[in-house]
Amino acid sequence: MDTKLALLGGLTVNEFLRDYWQKKPLLIRQAVPGFKGLLGPQQLIDLACRDDVQARLVTYQRKQWKLRQEPFEPLDFEGLSRKGKWSVLVQGVNHFLPQAADLIKRFSFIPHARLDDLMVSYAPKGGGVGPHFDAYDVFLLQGLGHRRWQISTQKDRTLVEGAPLRLLKSFKVEQEWVLEAGDMLYLPPHCGHNGIAEDDCMTYSIGFRTPWYQELAEQFLVYLQDRIEIGGTYADPELKAQRHPSEISADMLQQVGKAIRKVKWDEEDVANFLGSYLSEPKPHIFFDAPAKSMTEGRFAQALEKNGAVLDLKTQMLCHGNTVFINGDAHPVGQGCYRILRELADARMLPPSRKLTRQAADLLYQWYLDGYLFPNSKQGSNRHE
Incomplete structure (x- = not known):
């Protein structure tokens, strides 16, 4: 079978986009035949301890969820299995492993502007991050071990109050499967899911961002502020005495409103904003110039x-x-x-x-x- 057809369970790209993308989950057995993962648990923990990596450690002890963010040291992971269930999640693995970047290329039927990154998680038996939902599309590809996925398309998205994670207060399992190496589950945004490690387990999550309109609007205004120029200053040579000096006058509102309405933009402005904003690296990412550059x-x-x-x-x-x-x-x-x-x-x-x-x-x-x-x-x- 063609590798792209295998990736989508025999569906063509157009069939997948028409019937599943942003619509409903899809389980694909042996989406990547022979896939065993790109790195081992200790390699992932070593990566989590780098100072240029985004990582999280989730633990569940005495019926309480706890979340820690980077930076981490190797000692942070010692003895965890004796203290309860836990998971480590590392973002942006495709920024460090060429093989991870190659894996992401398999998903190039989705525009690059939507791609977030490849997150890799590891959990020993029983580990997970609890029932939750995400506001983005994700392909969950199983590497090492087995993970049980429970999903729900429920409308109730009430969260557990005070929890450090966005956990669903009420999670009603509608379907569940155990995935082994090479199996993959596609989930559209806001589909509730809960992944539980059946044994030592690593999952490769290829995520596609769905920015909030509020976020885009705020950042677009930031983008515009360096590109607009409204001439003149406020003036009121015909100013009249006001009975209530604390009131903003209708004349001032009209004059300032007229000036503000001069702020205009077109599709080219929106395209340039999106290109710049969506290609902007995350704050922790830096680039190194060549140590000894060529002519x-x-x-x-x-x-x-x-x-x-x-x-x-x-x-x-x-x-x-x-x-x-x-x-x-x-x-x-x-x-x-x-x-x-x-x-x-x-x-x-x-x-x-x-x-x-x-x-x-x-x-x-x-x-x-x-x-x-x-x-x-x-x-x-x-x-x-």
Whole structure:
């Protein structure tokens, strides 16, 4: 079976999008045949202890849930199994493992603008994070061990008061399955679910963000404040004495309202905002410039011979003739746009790719910024 058909349980992409995406759950047995996971429990714990990683530790002891956020040290994980049920969850694993980035590429039938990251969780037998729902789409791919998933499409989303997690107060199980390595469960937003480890268990969660309109509106106003210019100052040369000096006059309201209504935007403004905002790295993400950078000529030779790849942390989107990379917008010519869109789509450029001058200049600047590098063994070691 075609790998993409296997990933979706024999469905074509169009069938999946039509019948399941954002509509209802889908269980797929052996979505990724032979998949055993990308790292072991101790490797995940080691990753959780890095200072550039977002991680959480969830414990359940004496009928109480507790949540800890990073930073962690190895000692934080010692002896946990003797103290109760627990889980460790690490965000953005695709930023550190090339194999994780390759796994995410299997889901490229969903636009990159919707992708959040790959989260990996580990729990010993009985561990989990309790019944909850998420406000995003997620594919739950089983690696090591077995996890029992219970789901509910209930409308009651009342949360447990005072809990450190968004736990459902009343969770009514409608369906449940045990997933083994290579099995996958797709859940649309707000579908209640509870995952319980049947044994030492690791789950790979490929999440797709669904930003709140409130969040987008607030950030759009922040975006606009640096791009608007309303001339003039408030003036009232015909000011009349007021009976109540504390009242804001109708004249002031009218004049200020007229000025504010001069703030305008169009679809291009919205597109540029979305490209910049959705490609902006999370606050904890930083890029390292090459320790010893190549000259522009040497860099061009390396691209000709080996091609280029994006750094695992780089986010790149496109619209119209504008390319967005890590929060920055770059309007470019059509020829350059086609080349850079190819890079954004595949996260790499093949060797011997003919470049426009503008594309070559941008690629070299992004190399100096640490956003990409020549596709060579030496470059790939940066992620190890």
